[in-house]
Amino acid sequence: xxxxxxxxxxEVVLLLAAGAVVAGLYNANSAVFTRxxxxxxxxxxxxxxxxxxLSLRTATPNLAIGSIAxxxxxxxxxxxxxxxxxAVAFIVAVLAAAGVGVLLALLAGLTAxxxxxxxxxxxxxxxxxxxxxxxxxxxxxTGDARSTTFGLWAAAFxxxxxxxxxxxxxxxxxxxxxxxxxxxxxxDPARWRPAKLVGALVGITGSAVLAGVSGVLSxxxxxxxxxxxxxxxxxxxxxVLLGGVSLFGRRAGVFGVVLGVVIVDGxxxxxxxxxxxxxxxxxxxxxxxxxxxxxxxxxELIGRRLAPLAAAAPPVFAPxxxxxxxxxxxxxxxxxxxxxxxPPLPTSGGPAFGQPTYxxxxxxxxxxxxxxxxxxxTAPQVPSQxxxxxxxxxxxxxxxxxxxxxPPPSWPPAPNI
Numbered sequence: 001x002x003x004x005x006x007x008x009x010x011e012v013v014l015l016l017a018a019g020a021v022v023a024g025l026y027n028a029n030s031a032v033f034t035r036x037x038x039x040x041x042x043x044x045x046x047x048x049x050x051x052x053x054l055s056l057r058t059a060t061p062n063l064a065i066g067s068i069a070x071x072x073x074x075x076x077x078x079x080x081x082x083x084x085x086x087a088v089a090f091i092v093a094v095l096a097a098a099g100v101g102v103l104l105a106l107l108a109g110l111t112a113x114x115x116x117x118x119x120x121x122x123x124x125x126x127x128x129x130x131x132x133x134x135x136x137x138x139x140x141x142t143g144d145a146r147s148t149t150f151g152l153w154a155a156a157f158x159x160x161x162x163x164x165x166x167x168x169x170x171x172x173x174x175x176x177x178x179x180x181x182x183x184x185x186x187x188d189p190a191r192w193r194p195a196k197l198v199g200a201l202v203g204i205t206g207s208a209v210l211a212g213v214s215g216v217l218s219x220x221x222x223x224x225x226x227x228x229x230x231x232x233x234x235x236x237x238x239x240v241l242l243g244g245v246s247l248f249g250r251r252a253g254v255f256g257v258v259l260g261v262v263i264v265d266g267x268x269x270x271x272x273x274x275x276x277x278x279x280x281x282x283x284x285x286x287x288x289x290x291x292x293x294x295x296x297x298x299x300e301l302i303g304r305r306l307a308p309l310a311a312a313a314p315p316v317f318a319p320x321x322x323x324x325x326x327x328x329x330x331x332x333x334x335x336x337x338x339x340x341x342x343p344p345l346p347t348s349g350g351p352a353f354g355q356p357t358y359x360x361x362x363x364x365x366x367x368x369x370x371x372x373x374x375x376x377x378t379a380p381q382v383p384s385q386x387x388x389x390x391x392x393x394x395x396x397x398x399x400x401x402x403x404x405x406x407p408p409p410s411w412p413p414a415p416n417i
Contacts, residue, residue, distance in 0.1 A: 005306065043153035049260065060204050061116045062208065072213075109198075
């Protein structure tokens with residue numbers, strides 16, 4: 001919850017900004033909410049932004065969402081023109097987008113290559129294939145493919161985005177799916193790990209599926225399939241950054257993407273009503289993206305102080321000392337150093353008792369609370385207590401009960417003569 005708190009505060013600011021944009025758009029022309037296809041724009045941009053946000057959350061940014069959306073739209077239009085039902089064509093088009101996503105995810109996940117480079121190159125290949133297949137021309141849809149249920153699709157986008165944000169708010173899900181984000185103390189980012197493959201499959205494939213839905217909805221709105229990317233990526237990126245989704249992965253809120261889409265799409269429509277040209281629209285989108293970048297930077301600074309990310313270091317077990325079994329008194333190992341519990345230290349034995357000893361090995365000098373007879377010095381005075389003589393052998397020279405059982409300065413002790 002501490003990691004999520006800064007994003008929730010930022011989303012309150014976004015909510016106020018979104019309310020201001022909606023109010024300004026309504027004042028400019030109230031009919032835009034009834035005849036201006038507002039819900040269609042939110043649904044199309046929303047699914048694209050939701051897919052991009054998913055790939056950023058898993059630290060596998062998918063820069064091919066624009067090309068994949070166009071591919072799904074072209075497949076949908078081609079199937080509908082051949083007489084396939086709208087529902088079947090919709091499913092096949094989304095599966096085609098998912099297939100491209102799986103290929104890109106496997107390439108990025110199995111090689112540990114940066115996902116942005118893999119998807120950027122893959123997007124160029126998809127765009128080239130589309131240009132060749134369409135011969136650079138729009139593909140009109142001859143069948144009844146237009147949709148009048150964009151309000152439901154907009155609601156579906158909100159549900160998918162919020163549910164995804166709630167799932168990523170769970171610490172276990174965040175840790176499991178964000179293994180591609182470099183963490184302080186972690187291993188080499190170029191080193192392959194199974195968790196990175198899982199994150200790439202979820203992030204890149206999931207974003208491709210959502211981009212495919214966006215592409216099909218775009219065709220159902222315009223009744224024509226484009227042959228190249230229509231520039232959806234900059235608007236989706238501006239909405240995602242404004243929503244507070246970190247470019248480094250993992251850190252994001254719950255409602256930020258929805259509010260970012262409302263702001264970006266609302267500002268774009270407001271500019272159209274005011275007669276702004278394309279250059280002004282792109283400039284405004286860039287400014288919103290820069291504001292989002294600054295917000296992400298501040299959220300990262302605050303998040304690192306409230307909930308720093310650190311890789312769990314694997315336990316290191318020291319090898320046993322050559323010539324000594326694990327737990328030998330000569331090495332005096334401890335639980336933290338060697339990984340073995342320290343055995344009880346003997347206070348009697350050695351050659352005088354017919355027991356074997358280990359070769360001598362230099363070790364740390366340990367201060368002794370008493371001096372064993374035969375090693376020099378004078379033993380401290382201790383209260384006299386009864387001793388039970390051993391059954392056989394020399395008298396027992398163990399310290400009285402209650403004294404720490406510490407080994408003598410050298411082992412074995414000199415035999416009593």
